[in-house]
Amino acid sequence: MPLISCSNLKMGYEGKIVISDLTFDINSGDYLCIVGENGSGKTTLMKGLLGLISPISGKIEYLEGLKQRYIGYLPQQTSIQKDFPCSVLEVVLSGTLNKKFLPIYSKEQKNLALENMEKVNILDLKKKSFQELSGGQKQRVLLARALCATGKLLILDEPITGLDPIASQDLYDLIGKLNKQGITIVMVSHDITTSVKHASHILHMSGDSYFYGTTHQYMHSEIGEKFMLRDCPCDKCSHSNKGDRL
């Protein structure tokens, strides 16, 4: 059963059309990576899924009881956040505001925040100042906040931007773990090689052509071959170029 179903989607901004006639489903439990060059409409599509902009035509349906505001979103960090005085707990708690909004956080909301902080392993940073954390720690905090907002679907916007290789690997491992626990992942990424390693499905956007399929299908597609500078490691396929490119 699909969680989100997009059909004949046409989207754009400032009068420019960047996505036309895109149809695909996101199924529950998928790990989808949206890849493609700059300007291919990755971010526009993501904003569409989040309801930040609405499609010009076509539709995005939310199924299986998923509501748009219950999508967990990990945005790119803004310049405002660099010197914003706030504690880790305050940031994570703000993710629970889509459920209930009172002048004071309820016990449930606090428990939810603590639970999700434990999931991403930052319980010990609870009282630390957000601006003094490392890049990887900050992403974990924002991930915990996103988890507070959702139980089903996370949308991640280039989550490893600015992280060192070790922190990136840690974050990928954590996202993989969350996916195994049943959370559907949609990740916008530049890094095709690493995406292919972790994702179950790939949506490749380039100009007006799209590829959507499983990662295995992608690696054997024309567009996938062009972008993957390595061969498929599986035994089943006899790749025509096997070995040539290495």
Added chain:
Amino acid sequence: MIEMLSYNFMIRALIVGTLVSLCAALLGVILVLKRYSMIGDGLSHVGFGALAIAAAANIAPLYVAIPVVLLAAFCLLRLSENSKINGDAAIAVISSTAVATGVIVASVTGLNTDLNSYLFGSVLATSNGDAVMCVVLSIVVILLFLLFYNKIFAVTFDESFSKACGTRPSVYNIIIAVLTALTIVIGMRIMGTLLISALIIFPSLTAMRLCKSFKSVMITAGILSVICFLLGLTASYYLDIPTGPTVVVSNCIMLVIFWLVSKIKACR
């Protein structure tokens, strides 16, 4: 102290000033973090223009200044959100035009003696009616702020995340703009047009030197702002110097002290 409080105008100034300092500090934290510090400055200049016109037309100043400054707040916020126009430049254009208009109106109608008190504030400027209105408005500002505190934090920290969670950031930006406009109009008479923005910016900057959580910054800024106002008011009374500038200087001294303490802490 008791002698100081034997004058009615001093009691009025004390009540209004304390409440305004508190409101300004709370809003100031948000404005500084949102990079909107200059909007406060721009609005106070618009307020000056409105006051001058109100005085010339012989209308109670607050009744003219409040709607005009509210309108200006909406415009400035729109301009800042709209990336096509440079927000900084827009604020400069609007505020200098407003001051120029105010000065011309004041000089034509022969209000030159009052100009000084508009620009630099005066404890004598608040009438009984004004004081009542100030108290009511300040309470509204503080209540709205407490009610929406969590949402205001979320929207200030991350607009796109809040938007994805179904909050409409524009609503909260408008609330902030309205509250700012009200605070500036109320505080302008005591602090003066040129100095009211200090009340908004100083306490939050000072608090941010030492406090690391949002809540502690808010509380510290509020307390500091009230303390600095009371110090400034008392000093101005005994030293016979103008109140607005004295409050600003006491805020500045506090900022320097906090900055030094944070440096010493960092060295350890």
